[in-house]
Amino acid sequence: MWRKAWWETRSRVVISGLLLVASLLIEVFVVKEGTGPGTGYDWFLKYAKLAAVLAPLVAVTLAGSGLNSQTHWGLTQGMHPSTVFLLSMPISRRRALFTRAATGAIFTALYILLSLGLFSLMLPMLGRQGVEWSQFLSAIAFISLGSFAAFGFATFLATFLDEQMAGGGAIGFICGGLGAGALLDWSNVHFHPMSWLIGEMFIRTGKVVWPLVLLMFAAGAACLVASAVIVEKKEY
Amino acid sequence: MTDLAIEIDGLRKSFGAARALDGLNISVPRGSLAGFAGLNGAGKTTTLRILMGMAKPDAGSARMLGLDATDPRQNLEIRRRTAFVPEKKTLFPYMNVADAIAFTRSFYPKWRGDLEKKYLDAFELGYTQRLPALSKGALTKLHLLLALSRGAELILMDEPTDGLDPLGVEVFLQALVGLAAEEGVTVLFSSHRLNEMEQVVDYLCAIHKGRGLMNAPLDDLKASCRRVVMVFTADTERMAGEFSNIGTVRRDGRTLTVLANGEVDAVVEKARRFEARSVDVQVLSLKEMFLELVKGDAK
Numbered sequence: 282m283w284r285k286a287w288w289e290t291r292s293r294v295v296i297s298g299l300l301l302v303a304s305l306l307i308e309v310f311v312v313k314e315g316t317g318p319g320t321g322y323d324w325f326l327k328y329a330k331l332a333a334v335l336a337p338l339v340a341v342t343l344a345g346s347g348l349n350s351q352t353h354w355g356l357t358q359g360m361h362p363s364t365v366f367l368l369s370m371p372i373s374r375r376r377a378l379f380t381r382a383a384t385g386a387i388f389t390a391l392y393i394l395l396s397l398g399l400f401s402l403m404l405p406m407l408g409r410q411g412v413e414w415s416q417f418l419s420a421i422a423f424i425s426l427g428s429f430a431a432f433g434f435a436t437f438l439a440t441f442l443d444e445q446m447a448g449g450g451a452i453g454f455i456c457g458g459l460g461a462g463a464l465l466d467w468s469n470v471h472f473h474p475m476s477w478l479i480g481e482m483f484i485r486t487g488k489v490v491w492p493l494v495l496l497m498f499a500a501g502a503a504c505l506v507a508s509a510v511i512v513e514k515k516e517y
Numbered sequence: 518m519t520d521l522a523i524e525i526d527g528l529r530k531s532f533g534a535a536r537a538l539d540g541l542n543i544s545v546p547r548g549s550l551a552g553f554a555g556l557n558g559a560g561k562t563t564t565l566r567i568l569m570g571m572a573k574p575d576a577g578s579a580r581m582l583g584l585d586a587t588d589p590r591q592n593l594e595i596r597r598r599t600a601f602v603p604e605k606k607t608l609f610p611y612m613n614v615a616d617a618i619a620f621t622r623s624f625y626p627k628w629r630g631d632l633e634k635k636y637l638d639a640f641e642l643g644y645t646q647r648l649p650a651l652s653k654g655a656l657t658k659l660h661l662l663l664a665l666s667r668g669a670e671l672i673l674m675d676e677p678t679d680g681l682d683p684l685g686v687e688v689f690l691q692a693l694v695g696l697a698a699e700e701g702v703t704v705l706f707s708s709h710r711l712n713e714m715e716q717v718v719d720y721l722c723a724i725h726k727g728r729g730l731m732n733a734p735l736d737d738l739k740a741s742c743r744r745v746v747m748v749f750t751a752d753t754e755r756m757a758g759e760f761s762n763i764g765t766v767r768r769d770g771r772t773l774t775v776l777a778n779g780e781v782d783a784v785v786e787k788a789r790r791f792e793a794r795s796v797d798v799q800v801l802s803l804k805e806m807f808l809e810l811v812k813g814d815a816k
Contacts, residue, residue, distance in 0.1 A: 284620070285609070285620060288609070288611050288612070289609075289611070363607045363608060363609055365566075365571060365603045365605070366603055366607070366608060366660075368569070368570070368571055369569050369571075369596060369600075369601035369603065370596060370621065370624045371593055371594075371596040371597040371624050371625075372593075372596075372624065373589070373593055513589070516566075516571060516572040516573065517566070517571040517572070
């Protein structure tokens with residue numbers, strides 16, 4: 282099952298890898314021009330904002346659509362033929378969903394880790410001060426939280442929508458949320474979502490905003506549990 | 518241990534307003550090579566989906582190998598011991614034949630490597646062939662290979678000969694006979710090709726409009742089922758009722774046709790009593806038997 286999940290995810294992993302390389306190149310060759318003489322952490326935060334946008338999109342791409350991903354390989358009168366073949370074997374639906382979701386989650390986590398890790402390593406080579414462990418881990422933790430919520434939401438949509446609809450819906454929702462966050466960041470309100478989402482607020486003020494952390498974690502977890510329940514009850 | 522591999526009792530299933538199964542009762546003895554006959558939309562695929570745990574019935578019970586097929590945990594155990602060939606024979610497009618075999622084999626410890634090689638040769642499949650490049654018939658053959666090599670106690674197949682050339686059909690039918698006769702495997706397969714089915718099955722389940730139509734050993738059905746065609750001098754409207762308690766009756770002007778199941782003598786006797794001008798007792802093929810029953814049911 283793990284090998285099958287890898288087969289089904291590998292093209293998306295390659296796309297995510299290309300996105301990762303592109304984001305690093307953009308940061309080094311384009312964004313660098315606009316960065317002042319600030320610390321390495323200032324530049325790291327700019328890159329983290331890009332990562333905070335890209336990581337949830339990668340999460341949505343890698344969330345795939347669980348069992349429904351096989352719909353476009355032969356959707357016929359509401360039945361999913363290759364899913365029927367899969368489920369005729371001694372594997373529980375929950376395990377089929379879990380294997381696929383876990384594969385997507387592992388590669389999303391790898392994307393976040395590699396993305397921020399590589400940029401952190403590159404900073405001294407680009408003549409800037411490196412970031413501290415606390416700054417690095419804070420960004421990893423908060424961006425992972427946002428990506429987890431996006432991943433759960435995409436998985437949930439995919440349990441009842443086909444792959445394209447689910448992906449489009451999740452990306453639309455994420456873009457809407459991040460856009461609203463960016464607007465709030467520019468406005469004069471006290472709370473800056475993007476700053477919070479990349480761990481900057483925690484580093485600068487020591488505040489975590491636990492209700493928001495719990496809300497995002499609960500939303501992601503609830504979406505995954507709901508996905509499992511829907512898949513259990515669904516007829517193929 | 519029950520002697521029945523499949524026991525279906527009062528199974529009901531609707532999709533919105535459409536009733537797919539309407540109190541279906543059928544059973545298949547262990548070790549049988551059973552045919553599952555029915556017209557399009559009769560409920561064959563829905564029945565097989567319920568047995569494989571892919572759909573839930575509205576009412577009734579479905580048991581396989583002594584286990585409750587409608588219980589997800591028990592169905593998992595059923596699937597460890599059962600092979601299934603679905604109606605739509607698609608597989609994973611990123612695999613080749615070897616990958617599909619390796620993936621399927623990983624779920625079945627009793628996988629039969631000897632049968633795998635035998636059917637690879639018989640069906641002229643190669644390990645390196647990519648699945649998207651396979652023809653419809655070749656994909657069907659691969660599905661059959663994956664089902665027949667699992668070392669299963671029970672094999673369910675939904676239209677397994679769909680897309681097969683005559684040679685492929687022949688290889689498939691021989692394989693079924695071999696598995697049932699030599700390995701004691703129970704097989705239930707649905708098909709529209711009743712002539713092919715008649716060549717190999719020893720048990721028949723037929724359904725129509727979600728209800729059971731026939732459920733018996735084929736030899737018993739063939740020995741007891743006769744079509745009696747009677748021609749009368751007068752109109753047969755009144756007489757038709759006299760035969761309806763013996764068999765399925767069809768009326769066409771002065772001709773009455775009765776499908777008698779085991780009571781042929783009683784039909785002939787009654788025909789003579791009503792002074793039939795001619796009485797013709799006909800032996801039926803499986804196809805004719807099935808069609809007569811369906812026509813009778815339609816009336």
